[in-house]
Amino acid sequence: MIKKAELAEPPVEMPGEAAQAQRFEKARSAQASAVLEDYVELIDDLLMSAGEARPTDIARRLGVTHATAIKTITRLKREGLATSKLYRGVFLTQEGRELAERVRARHRLVVDLLRAVGVPEQCAELDAEGIEHHVSDTALAAFARFLKRQNVSS
Amino acid sequence: MIKKAELAEPPVEMPGEAAQAQRFEKARSAQASAVLEDYVELIDDLLMSAGEARPTDIARRLGVTHATAIKTITRLKREGLATSKLYRGVFLTQEGRELAERVRARHRLVVDLLRAVGVPEQCAELDAEGIEHHVSDTALAAFARFLKRQNVSS
DNA sequence: TTTAAAATGTAGCATAGGCTACAAAAAAGC
DNA sequence: GCTTTTTTGTAGCCTATGCTACATTTTAAA
Numbered sequence: 371m372i373k374k375a376e377l378a379e380p381p382v383e384m385p386g387e388a389a390q391a392q393r394f395e396k397a398r399s400a401q402a403s404a405v406l407e408d409y410v411e412l413i414d415d416l417l418m419s420a421g422e423a424r425p426t427d428i429a430r431r432l433g434v435t436h437a438t439a440i441k442t443i444t445r446l447k448r449e450g451l452a453t454s455k456l457y458r459g460v461f462l463t464q465e466g467r468e469l470a471e472r473v474r475a476r477h478r479l480v481v482d483l484l485r486a487v488g489v490p491e492q493c494a495e496l497d498a499e500g501i502e503h504h505v506s507d508t509a510l511a512a513f514a515r516f517l518k519r520q521n522v523s524s
Numbered sequence: 525m526i527k528k529a530e531l532a533e534p535p536v537e538m539p540g541e542a543a544q545a546q547r548f549e550k551a552r553s554a555q556a557s558a559v560l561e562d563y564v565e566l567i568d569d570l571l572m573s574a575g576e577a578r579p580t581d582i583a584r585r586l587g588v589t590h591a592t593a594i595k596t597i598t599r600l601k602r603e604g605l606a607t608s609k610l611y612r613g614v615f616l617t618q619e620g621r622e623l624a625e626r627v628r629a630r631h632r633l634v635v636d637l638l639r640a641v642g643v644p645e646q647c648a649e650l651d652a653e654g655i656e657h658h659v660s661d662t663a664l665a666a667f668a669r670f671l672k673r674q675n676v677s678s
Numbered sequence: 679t680t681t682a683a684a685a686t687g688t689a690g691c692a693t694a695g696g697c698t699a700c701a702a703a704a705a706a707g708c
Numbered sequence: 709g710c711t712t713t714t715t716t717g718t719a720g721c722c723t724a725t726g727c728t729a730c731a732t733t734t735t736a737a738a
Binding site: 398424425426436437440456457 | 714719726
Binding site: 387390391392393394395396397400401404408430431432433434483484487488489490493494495496497499500501503504505506508509512513515516 | 541544545546547548549550551554555558562584585586587588637638641642643644647648649650651653654655657658659660662663666667669670
C-alpha cells in the first residue's frame with residue numbers, strides 16, 4: 371500500500387470528497403422515487419384518458435407483470451399517494467395528483483429541451499423517461515428560460 | 525368496472541402502448557448499469573489521481589459503507605470489469621478502462637450541455653450524476669453538435 | 679517487538695423491484 | 709343461469725443495494 375505521506379495529498383480531507391458523496395447520495399434517492407413517479411404519472415394519464423386505472427393496464431403500459439404492478443401500487447398506498455378499491459381500480463390522493471402534475475410538467479420540459487438542442491423526437495421521448503427523475507428544480511427553471519429565449523428568437 | 529365498449533377506444537391494442545413499455549424497460553436497464561458505471565469511473569479516477577483505488581476510499585467517495593462497496597466490487601469482478609488483490613486495491617480490466625473512458629466523456633458532455641443551456645455550474649454537476657446514465661449515444665451526439673454550434677457562434 | 683489503529687472481508691438483515699405459479703373473484707359470453 | 713375468460717390478489721423466489729456487527733489481517737506507532 372502507498373503511504374499517504376508519499377502522495378503529497380492535502381493533509382485534511384478535502385471537502386470535495388464529501389460533496390461527491392452527496393452527489394451520489396442525491397442520485398440514489400432520486401432513483402428511489404423514480405418508480406413511484408412513473409406510476410403516479412401513468413395512473414393520472416389513465417384516469418384522464420380512460421376514466422379508470424386498473425392494475426392490469428398499468429402493468430401492461432409499464433412492461434411489467436401485474437404482480438409487480440400490484441406490489442408497487444401497495445407501496446403507493448402506503449406512502450399516501452394512491453388509494454384503491456378491489457376491482458374498482460386505482461385512484462390518486464390529493465398528494466398523488468399534485469405529484470403527477472409536477473412530474474408531467476417536468477417530463478414535457480425535459481423533452482422540449484432535448485428537442486431544442488437537436489435530439490431527434492423519438493430519442494428525446496425515450497431518453498427523457500430516465501433523465502426526468504434526475505432534473506432538479508433549478509435545472510428545470512434554466513430549461514424553461516432557455517426554451518423561452520429560443521422561441522422568442524425564432 | 526367500465527366496459528370497454530362504452531369507452532369507444534380503438535378496438536386493437538395501440539402500438540403506442542408497447543412503445544411506452546419499451547421506454548420504461550430501457551430506463552430500468554439503464555438504471556441497472558448506473559451503479560457499475562459510477563464505480564468504474566471512480567476507480568479510474570482514483571487510480572489516476574492517487575495511484576490506487578482502495579475499497580475504503582471508494583466507499584467514502586460514494587457515501588456508502590465499506591461493506592456495500594466491497595459487495596459491489598465483487599459484482600464488478602464477476603462482470604469482468606475489475607480485478608482486486610487482497611490489501612492491494614482494485615484495478616480495472618481492459619473492458620473496465622474502456623467503460624470508464626466512455627462514462628467520463630459522457631459525463632463531461634452532459635455537464636457542458638447543462639451549462640450551455642444556463643444551468644448553474646454546481647447544479648449541473650449535481651444533476652449530471654443522475655442524468656448521465658440515461659443519455660443515449662444519439663442524444664450525446666446531438667449534445668456535441670449543439671455545443672459545437674454554440675462555441676462557433678460565440 | 680508488541681500493541682493499537684486502520685483496512686478488509688464476511689454474515690445476516692432490510693427494502694425495492696423484478697419474476698412465476700397458484701387461488702379467488704368479477705365480467706363476459708353462451 | 710352457467711361456464712369461460714379476465715382481472716385481481718397472494719405466496720414465494722431472485723438480484724441489487726443499502727445497512728450493522730463481527731472477524732481478520734495489514735499497517736502504523738510506541
